[in-house]
Amino acid sequence: MTSSTTQREYTIREAAALTGLPASTLRYYESIGVIAPVSRGASSGHRVYDEGDLDQLMWVACLAATGMSVGDMRAYVANGALGPEAALGQIELLSAQAQRLAAEAEQIVLRRRYVQIKIDYWRAVESGDTARADLLSAEARALADELRGARKPHVL
Amino acid sequence: MTSSTTQREYTIREAAALTGLPASTLRYYESIGVIAPVSRGASSGHRVYDEGDLDQLMWVACLAATGMSVGDMRAYVANGALGPEAALGQIELLSAQAQRLAAEAEQIVLRRRYVQIKIDYWRAVESGDTARADLLSAEARALADELRGARKPHVL
DNA sequence: GCTTTGACTTCACGCACTTGAAGTTCCTAG
């Protein structure tokens, strides 16, 4: 992902703005080895991020956002640091992440259906339609089972 | 969500199985007031969950799974405990949750596109198609911006 | 009557950050 055009450099504040992660988290990720050590300004000792660093951070942010542990992220990024000859490994890693995302997407579909049913239920209650309410109640229960069935590790 | 048929009761283990949450978490949620105090067996002091409790837990699990803080969950459930006359409030709460879920779904769509582009990128690298690789690299960068733009609070 | 099983409580720890303190360093402006 590194084309050698316009190799701009960024301060930690800029990197934070660009990745959407707080600066503290950038430092934290570096400190625990989730990202490679960032080079420093010769005189200041301040971190200097290049495009490659930003790219790596963007990727890490994507992994983190799906609930991956920092330990796992470390492993992922370590592999990624091997360079272009690691293309196959990268593809594998990415495919796994794609699957994770697909599972999460499925979960969200179910949860959306669940709250929609709940909304319908309360509307039925409000309008005194107890028959419909009972029906929706049962439906919610059924969906709850499905929800439970397709759980992910993640935040829970 | 409480029809007065078959008012079964459940042990904490059963409740855990039914909601998909570990028993320890059930106790924890109760201890911090996310769910109302569960009634206890007269002799044993063991928690006895009824359908209403399970229902509440299912709902809490759904909220928790989308990254809601326990503090907010507490507020939500407190409102829910008011009974059927709170239908309107419940609908509002649920609508807010629906929106949260919609936002999350959108995020996931973007992230899936992102990893797909990354996969394509590495495939291009593998096959030596640097032109396509550069193109995909740029595409990933653009998508990264979009991802950043549509951030949610959540786990991050 | 003893032992196993399950639940009880409390406390301590773990993860992923986040925040605060105390100390440089860069920049801008008088």
Place this chain on the structure above:
DNA sequence: CTAGGAACTTCAAGTGCGTGAAGTCAAAGC
């Protein structure tokens, strides 16, 4: 040239959300 302030540094401690282990108690089976 020097002063002030914003932004950076490190390190330590704190926070939010659970999770796990230790020790106790009560009902049920052999």
